[in-house]
Amino acid sequence: MKEGIHPDYHPVVFVDASADFELVTRSTKTSDETRDIDGVEHFVLRVEISSASHPFFTGQQRFIDTAGRVEKFQRKYQKFYKTDDAAEPEAPAKPEAESSDES
Numbered sequence: 505m506k507e508g509i510h511p512d513y514h515p516v517v518f519v520d521a522s523a524d525f526e527l528v529t530r531s532t533k534t535s536d537e538t539r540d541i542d543g544v545e546h547f548v549l550r551v552e553i554s555s556a557s558h559p560f561f562t563g564q565q566r567f568i569d570t571a572g573r574v575e576k577f578q579r580k581y582q583k584f585y586k587t588d589d590a591a592e593p594e595a596p597a598k599p600e601a602e603s604s605d606e607s
Contacts, residue, residue, distance in 0.1 A: 514533075515544055515547070517546045517551050518549050518554065519548055523556035525556035549578065
């Protein structure tokens with residue numbers, strides 16, 4: 505590694521107060537607040553959301569089809585489906601092969 509081109513790398517603790525969660529790691533970010541953890545001074549960085557409080561990671565996220573995506577897709581590609589209630593797509597017409605009779 506070249507000397508003098510890399511940023512300073514410090515021990516930090518990311519604190520998510522909404523979930524009472526702390527993540528101890530290292531980062532180039534610093535703050536004015538510090539905390540002593542196992543005899544090592546860590547910079548305290550407060551975050552609003554983390555994996556402990558994000559709905560995707562906690563399993564509380566719900567997907568609701570409010571835009572009618574399925575119906576929109578069906579309307580868009582309706583021309584490829586038969587008019588009766590069969591849900592099989594029509595096969596595209598194949599061009600007839602020209603017969604080459606060499607006599």
